[in-house]
Amino acid sequence: QVQLVQSGAEVKKPGSSVRLSCMASWDTFREFAIHWVRQAPGQGLEWMGTIIPMAGTSSHAQNLQGRVTIIADESTNTAYLELSGLKSEDTAVYYCARALSDYSFFDYWGQGTLVTVSS
Amino acid sequence: DIQMTQSPSTLSASAGDRVTITCRASQNINTWLAWYQQKPGRAPNLLIYKASNLEGGVPSRFSGSGSGTEFTLTISSLQPDDFATYYCQQYNSLSFTFGGGTKVE
Numbered sequence: 253q254v255q256l257v258q259s260g261a262e263v264k265k266p267g268s269s270v271r272l273s274c275m276a277s278w279d280t281f282r283e284f285a286i287h288w289v290r291q292a293p294g295q296g297l298e299w300m301g302t303i304i305p306m307a308g309t310s311s312h313a314q315n316l317q318g319r320v321t322i323i324a325d326e327s328t329n330t331a332y333l334e335l336s337g338l339k340s341e342d343t344a345v346y347y348c349a350r351a352l353s354d355y356s357f358f359d360y361w362g363q364g365t366l367v368t369v370s371s
Numbered sequence: 372d373i374q375m376t377q378s379p380s381t382l383s384a385s386a387g388d389r390v391t392i393t394c395r396a397s398q399n400i401n402t403w404l405a406w407y408q409q410k411p412g413r414a415p416n417l418l419i420y421k422a423s424n425l426e427g428g429v430p431s432r433f434s435g436s437g438s439g440t441e442f443t444l445t446i447s448s449l450q451p452d453d454f455a456t457y458y459c460q461q462y463n464s465l466s467f468t469f470g471g472g473t474k475v476e
Contacts, residue, residue, distance in 0.1 A: 287467065297407075297415065297458055299467040311465055314372075347414055355462055357405035359426070361414035 254278055256286075256348050256362035263368045269336040272365050274348030281329040282306040285351040287358060288322060288333045290344040300346075303331060304354055338369045373397050373461050377470035384475055390446040392473045394459035399439050403463035406435055406444045409472075410455045418457075419444065449475070 255277040264270050274286060282305040290298050301312030305324040312320045321334040331348060346365045349358035374397035384390050394404065402422035407415035417426045419435035422442055432447040446453055459470040 289469075296472045297460075297469040299469065302467075313466065349414075351462075355403070355465075357417060357420040357460070357462055358407075358415075359417050359420075361416070364414055 254350070254360045256350060256360055258346075258348060258362040258365045261366040261368070263370065264338050266338055266340060266369055266371055268338050269334060270338060270367055271332055271334045272346055272348075272367070274331045274333070274362050276329040276331070276350070278329075282324075282326050285354050285356065286322075286324065286331040287349045287351055288331075289347045289349060289358075290342075291347070291364075292341070292344040295344075298344075300333070302351070302354065305331075307354075309354075335367075338367075340369050343367065343369045372466040373400065373464050373468050375459055375461055375468045375470040377457075377459055377473050379473060380471060381474045381476065384449050386449055386451055388449045390449050390453075390475060392444045392457055392459075392475075394437075394442040394444070394470050396440045396442075396461055396463075400461045400463035402438045403461055404435075404437070404442050405460045405462065406433075407458045407460065408453075408455045409458065415458060446475075 257275045259273040285304045287302040288300040301322045303310040303322045310322045324331045348362040350360045376395045404422045406419040409415040423435045456472045456474045
């Protein structure tokens, strides 16, 4: 059964960083792209970035330039999102999602992680 | 970046109604479009990919059409479980842009 299991909720201070994890249940983890999408309270979906473990490549949204890092640990089938310089506007539910390739739809999603940025 | 515009943003309907949601892309995306359903407190769920292909397990009352810049999601006969928010998404370019969502209430 394909599952993406995400880490628990976080509360962070403005200016700090957060690292979220997303563990995949399938064996061929490295062959799929993992994307990160966030959703601010009451708002729509915003794509943040992606990584393809097999290719060792990642990319991210231009508006997050310099603040976002996405990595993958093939030994544990886990992808990570690190967001630095947190602002109150980064308060959101963060989802990871799987895609079959670098340009593909998202067929499975994690359960989401709530990140609250507050002083 | 490619912009995705959905309409309407809110749609009032009753069980049994035929419902149509429109999604427009700011440039040609061929058929590289997906539709997702999201219920409160839940992750989005894939309904349709490549504009008109139904994801496995999705009821046949859902259908998608379109190509280029204009796309539609149709629910042929709205069921109580279908009251949710629907998003389109382009995957033609690296921005993977989502539409603003349509809440069916």
